[in-house]
Amino acid sequence: MTERQTRRNFLMTSVAVTGGIVATTALQKNAANTAIPPTSMPERSLGRTGVKVPIFGLGGAGQTPLSWEGKEREAEAIIQKALELGIRYFDTAASYGPSEDYLGKVLPPHRSQLFLTSKTDKRDRDGAWRELERSLKRLNTDYLDLWQLHHVSFVQELDTIFSKSGAIKALEEAIQQKLVRFAGITGHHDPSAIAEGLRRYPFHTTMIPVNAADKHHPRPFIPVVLPVAQEKNIGVIAMKVPAYGRLFKPGGLAGMQQALGYALSQPGVHCCVIAAETVSQLEDNVKIARAFQPLNEKELAAIAQQTADIWENSTFFRAWT
Numbered sequence: 070m071t072e073r074q075t076r077r078n079f080l081m082t083s084v085a086v087t088g089g090i091v092a093t094t095a096l097q098k099n100a101a102n103t104a105i106p107p108t109s110m111p112e113r114s115l116g117r118t119g120v121k122v123p124i125f126g127l128g129g130a131g132q133t134p135l136s137w138e139g140k141e142r143e144a145e146a147i148i149q150k151a152l153e154l155g156i157r158y159f160d161t162a163a164s165y166g167p168s169e170d171y172l173g174k175v176l177p178p179h180r181s182q183l184f185l186t187s188k189t190d191k192r193d194r195d196g197a198w199r200e201l202e203r204s205l206k207r208l209n210t211d212y213l214d215l216w217q218l219h220h221v222s223f224v225q226e227l228d229t230i231f232s233k234s235g236a237i238k239a240l241e242e243a244i245q246q247k248l249v250r251f252a253g254i255t256g257h258h259d260p261s262a263i264a265e266g267l268r269r270y271p272f273h274t275t276m277i278p279v280n281a282a283d284k285h286h287p288r289p290f291i292p293v294v295l296p297v298a299q300e301k302n303i304g305v306i307a308m309k310v311p312a313y314g315r316l317f318k319p320g321g322l323a324g325m326q327q328a329l330g331y332a333l334s335q336p337g338v339h340c341c342v343i344a345a346e347t348v349s350q351l352e353d354n355v356k357i358a359r360a361f362q363p364l365n366e367k368e369l370a371a372i373a374q375q376t377a378d379i380w381e382n383s384t385f386f387r388a389w390t
Contacts, residue, residue, distance in 0.1 A: 105182045106155050110359050113339045116304030118251050118273050120214070122184050124333055124340045125358035126158025126306075127151045127351070129168035131313060131344035136166040143347075144171040150348045152179060154355045160276075160306075160342040161208075162188035162219055163200040169207035177209045185210060188219035188255060189236065192229045197239035201248065215274060216240060217253035222390040224262045227269060237270065257309060257386045260293035267297045276342070278386065279307035279332040281322060284373045285380035286387065291335055299337040307332040307341035312383040321379045322372065326357050331372045334364040 110123040127148070134140035134147060148171065151159070159176065161168045169187065176183060185208065189200040201216065218236055221227070230236050243249040253274035256263040263275055275298055277290045284291070298305050311317065311328045322328055332341050345351035364372070376383060 105152055105157060105179055110155065110355070111361060115306075115339050116274060116298070117302040118304055120184065120251075122158050122340050123156065123358075124361060125156065125329075125355060126160055126184075126340055126342040127156050128308070128342040128344035129159065129161030129172060130165045131346075133344045133346050135161075135168045135171055135344065138167055141167070141171060141174075144168075145175050146348055147345055147351055148172060148175040150351055151345075152176075154352065156355070157182060158184045158186075158340060158342070160186050161204075162190075162217075163204050164188075164190055164219065169204055173207050173209040180210055184214045186215035186217065186253070187213055188217040188253075189239075190219040192226060192236050194234050194236060194238040194242075197236040198242075201239065201243055205248065212247060213249050215251045215253050216243060216249040217255050217274070217276060218266075219255055220258070220389065221254055221256045221262055221266060222258035224259075224265050227262065227266055230266075231269060253304075253306075255308070258388075258390050260288055260290040263290070264294050264297045267294070267301060267303060271301070272303060274304035274306060276306040276308050278309035278384075279305075279335055279338055279341070280310050280312055280328060280376075280383070281316060281331045281372045282312060282376040282380040282383035285377060286384050288387075295335060295337040305338045307335075307338050309386055310341050310343055312386070315379070315383045315385070316376060318379055318382070320375075321383070322375055325354055326360075327372050327375075329354075329357055330361060330364050331369060333361055334369055 110125055112121045112123050115122050129135045134143035159172060161172055187204045189197045191197040191200055218230060240252050251273035254263060254266045254272050255276035257278045263277055267275060277294050279291060283289045310332045311325060316322045316328050317324060332338060343354055345354060
């Protein structure tokens with residue numbers, strides 16, 4: 070038995086044991102109804118993955134209980150409500166505090182119906198492998214639908230990622246061993262780094278900021294990354310859609326309807342991931358996503374113009390590396 074086979078077998082066995090305990094408890098509580106209800110939310114094919122996903126997914130980071138220590142009860146209430154509302158796309162990362170643990174306590178009974186994603190910010194093969202092993206254990210699953218290279222900020226990082234001992238090796242091995250279905254790359258600092266990553270490697274997806282303030286930034290993501298993604302049929306997941314609510318400050322957008330409508334109306338965007346601070350906020354966001362209708366160019370231009378005076382405050386995340 071090879072080292073890789075041993076690792077995979079060990080992971081699957083340990084996850085099955087811990088996951089089985091959680092799943093059994095949850096199933097006992099919800100034995101009568103463990104199926105996720107059908108969603109009335111629009112769906113789109115996620116690039117060339119061939120998988121249809123709802124246009125709205127739940128984010129596991131941000132200023133929300135899902136990424137805060139000591140907020141297990143609040144986090145689980147949000148996750149459970151997401152399931153009840155028919156959400157099937159769940160996004161997290163190894164670096165999102167207890168997010169993976171919280172998701173791993175609620176999602177196992179529904180795993181086959183979900184599109185579950187996580188990320189690693191390690192750039193070397195061994196470091197990325199260690200994070201994948203931990204993510205699988207914390208999430209109580211034996212595979213990820215999508216594993217992403219997290220917040221790639223500089224073109225120089227790509228040289229490390231694609232080296233002989235780079236993180237891409239871990240990603241390829243994980244796909245080969247069926248621990249991961251699809252490969253992705255994310256970034257919110259420099260669009261040229263993401264565009265170059267998509268040119269260098271056949272990623273299945275990319276997650277980038279797509280919001281109404283992007284147009285005013287000197288290095289916008291939308292015109293730099295989306296054409297490359299469309300050319301290669303790469304799934305595009307929009308993040309930072311409301312910019313942590315900063316787009317809704319005085320002088321900005323009227324609310325989530327405009328923010329979400331703007332992001333999902335961009336050509337080549339397949340879905341968005343938005344976190345929720347409360348159950349009621351999640352319910353409101355889902356209601357808006359269900360009612361989504363594509364906006365025309367005139368409507369998009371008007372929304373972008375509304376952010377002209379607040380764009381710098383709304384692109385604060387561009388400084389993160």
